[in-house]
Amino acid sequence: MGKERFDRKKFDRLAQEIRYITTDMICRYGQGHLGGSVDLAEIVITLYYRIMNIRPADPQWGERDRLVLSKGHCGPILYTILAYKGFFPKSWLATLNMDGTRLPSHVDQNQTPGVDITAGSLGQGLSCACGIALAGKMNRKNYRTFCIIGDGESNEGQIWEAALFASHNRLDNLLVICDYNKLQIDGFTEDVLGLEPLTEKWHSFGWEVFEMDGHNWDDIYRKIHKAMTVKGKPSMIIAHTIKCKGNRLLENKPECHYIRVPDKDTYRKIMDGLVYKDVQLPY
Amino acid sequence: MNYHEMEMRAVYAGTLNGLMDENPHVICLEADLGKSSGTVPEVREKHPDNFIECGVCEANMIGIAAGLAKEGKIPFCASFTSFASRRAYDQVSISVGFANNNVKIVGTAPGITNGPNGGTHICFQDLAIMRAMPNMHVYSPCDVYELRSILRFMVKEKQPTYMQLIRVKVGKILDTNYRFNPEKAVILREGSDVTLVSTGYMTQFAYKVANELSSGGISVDLLHYPSVKPFDAETLIQSAKKTGAVVAVENQNIIGGLGGAVCEVLSENYPTRVKRLGIPDRFGEVASEQYFFDKYGFGPEHIARACRDMMKNKVKGNSA
Numbered sequence: 001m002g003k004e005r006f007d008r009k010k011f012d013r014l015a016q017e018i019r020y021i022t023t024d025m026i027c028r029y030g031q032g033h034l035g036g037s038v039d040l041a042e043i044v045i046t047l048y049y050r051i052m053n054i055r056p057a058d059p060q061w062g063e064r065d066r067l068v069l070s071k072g073h074c075g076p077i078l079y080t081i082l083a084y085k086g087f088f089p090k091s092w093l094a095t096l097n098m099d100g101t102r103l104p105s106h107v108d109q110n111q112t113p114g115v116d117i118t119a120g121s122l123g124q125g126l127s128c129a130c131g132i133a134l135a136g137k138m139n140r141k142n143y144r145t146f147c148i149i150g151d152g153e154s155n156e157g158q159i160w161e162a163a164l165f166a167s168h169n170r171l172d173n174l175l176v177i178c179d180y181n182k183l184q185i186d187g188f189t190e191d192v193l194g195l196e197p198l199t200e201k202w203h204s205f206g207w208e209v210f211e212m213d214g215h216n217w218d219d220i221y222r223k224i225h226k227a228m229t230v231k232g233k234p235s236m237i238i239a240h241t242i243k244c245k246g247n248r249l250l251e252n253k254p255e256c257h258y259i260r261v262p263d264k265d266t267y268r269k270i271m272d273g274l275v276y277k278d279v280q281l282p283y
Numbered sequence: 284m285n286y287h288e289m290e291m292r293a294v295y296a297g298t299l300n301g302l303m304d305e306n307p308h309v310i311c312l313e314a315d316l317g318k319s320s321g322t323v324p325e326v327r328e329k330h331p332d333n334f335i336e337c338g339v340c341e342a343n344m345i346g347i348a349a350g351l352a353k354e355g356k357i358p359f360c361a362s363f364t365s366f367a368s369r370r371a372y373d374q375v376s377i378s379v380g381f382a383n384n385n386v387k388i389v390g391t392a393p394g395i396t397n398g399p400n401g402g403t404h405i406c407f408q409d410l411a412i413m414r415a416m417p418n419m420h421v422y423s424p425c426d427v428y429e430l431r432s433i434l435r436f437m438v439k440e441k442q443p444t445y446m447q448l449i450r451v452k453v454g455k456i457l458d459t460n461y462r463f464n465p466e467k468a469v470i471l472r473e474g475s476d477v478t479l480v481s482t483g484y485m486t487q488f489a490y491k492v493a494n495e496l497s498s499g500g501i502s503v504d505l506l507h508y509p510s511v512k513p514f515d516a517e518t519l520i521q522s523a524k525k526t527g528a529v530v531a532v533e534n535q536n537i538i539g540g541l542g543g544a545v546c547e548v549l550s551e552n553y554p555t556r557v558k559r560l561g562i563p564d565r566f567g568e569v570a571s572e573q574y575f576f577d578k579y580g581f582g583p584e585h586i587a588r589a590c591r592d593m594m595k596n597k598v599k600g601n602s603a
């Protein structure tokens with residue numbers, strides 16, 4: 001069902017390729033959400049290559065595990081992985097945000113095979129994930145619902161409404177990962193609107209809480225696996241990440257959130273910042 | 284740099300800074316889109332005590348602003364039109380509209396100008412839903428001079444207000460002597476063949492089309508509405524009496540916005556044929572301006588064609 005054996009060298013290589021291609025896609029279009037996209041590489045690869053039950057040839061397969069990208073502005077990295085998994089041709093990647101594309105900046109369930117829920121207005125995806133998980137229980141299905149939220153996104157009251165709902169309804173088939181890169185648009189999360197102590201907050205909302213290094217293959221796999229054994233309540237994994245990981249020019253800089261690439265020089269500079277550059281573009 | 288060569292968001296931030304110098308009660312609130320509205324870093328650095336970063340919490344921001352207003356502050360809350368209007372609509376309805384608190388809501392990147400962000404961020408209904416709210420005043424400036432004048436007006440008048448803010452540069456339409464009057468449409472060109480009505484972002488295109496048509500022998504009465512509510516009915520009725528044909532164009536759904544207001548006024552006062560141009564009841568998508576214009580037929584060439592068609596039909600109608 002699409003799962004692969006872990007081979008560190010191969011996975012490292014894959015993460016670098018996916019970062020490179022995602023960066024190139026955004027640069028080609030000329031602007032977009034870079035930092036919060038590429039910092040998800042290891043997490044999303046682990047989910048799609050090692051954890052989730054999926055059938056790329058049958059994106060609507062009823063038993064598949066669901067993924068809700070609640071921080072919907074990070075569509076580009078999801079598209080790269082969906083293309084790698086064969087949900088659609090890699091050539092589509094060159095059309096990101098172009099007129100008439102099926103790969104819009106924010107994820108759209110009616111446009112892209114493999115996207116389970118439309119998102120982009122922050123805070124809404126987690127509620128939808130609760131609904132999907134609840135339906136799984138009602139329909140006695142065994143699929144699991146994964147959801148990725150942002151730390152900035154966690155400012156939204158709706159996140160905490162969903163947090164109450166999920167624990168109240170014992171949604172142990174819901175596993176949420178918070179991309180804790182400590183940055184949002186107007187600055188660092190603790191300067192904009194502090195979230196700490198974040199672990200304690202989720203814990204007090206009735207969730208099982210884990211923390212992991214969001215760029216460490218072993219830690220990611222272990223924590224997700226552990227969270228999948230939790231019974232009677234939903235799980236939150238707080239992933240410590242570095243925004244725009246893999247790009248020396250932009251890593252952990254507020255300006256990596258949304259880049260503008262007005263000319264070839266800027267394009268070259270951003271691509272040059274990538275740690276690994278030896279990648280063949282698939283389009 | 285000439286004033287009209289500035290980005291609209293820079294004018295927003297600069298004008299707020301000036302207003303804060305004059306009146307310490309003016310407050311700028313942001314919901315993690317300050318860079319996008321232009322107030323970060325400009326206002327945050329120049330007036331740190333008058334700048335409130337709320338985080339990604341649009342509904343909460345509106346409530347905070349209502350409380351501030353109740354205590355005599357003059358809060359300006361900005362976010363993308365989608366989040367400032369529809370996302371926080373109940374908070375705006377109750378804490379601002381119904382309670383009649385002096386809150387200024389600034390919806391940035393209206394309609395197709397948010398093309399790169401796509402359907403979740405593009406709002407084609409903010410003029411309509413804000414217009415349908417009692418107590419709310421709804422403005423959509425077309426250039427930097429009008430924006431500046433409207434912001435000054437907003438600080439003076441104690442009333443709930445929603446204003447669309449184009450972020451990018453817009454060409455010069457008005458001039459430095461312009462004074463905003465919400466009760467009056469701005470007659471940008473006088474003509475007798477067809478009435479063209481526009482607001483906000485589309486006015487620059489309507490202006491260009493009106494000038495071109497006029498040099499081609501079609502005389503256009505061009506009415507720009509900086510205030511969609513209150514709506515200057517009298518100027519429209521007089522124009523319709525003169526021309527007998529009306530085209531309305533907006534960067535919005537054709538349901539309920541400017542075109543809706545035009546139809547309401549005319550059908551009750553002076554029934555006249557109206558052609559509404561804009562988005563024909565669709566959501567947004569990631570796309571360029573030209574793509575939207577071509578797909579939905581409301582770009583300059585479509586406006587020109589609609590004016591010509593309305594004129595032709597008028598002649599036919601009269602002779603029949």
Ligand SMILES: Cc1ncc(C[n+]2csc(CCOP(=O)(O)OP(=O)(O)O)c2C)c(N)n1
Pocket residue numbers: 035036037071073120121122123149150151152153154179181183184185243257314315316339341366370
């Ligand atoms: C309701 C809503 N308000 C505002 C925005 C604009 N916006 C897009 S991304 C973002 C910051 C999100 O920060 P975070 O969740 O930490 O994302 P990351 O840093 O991981 O990219 C904001 C405010 C939005 N998409 N939705």
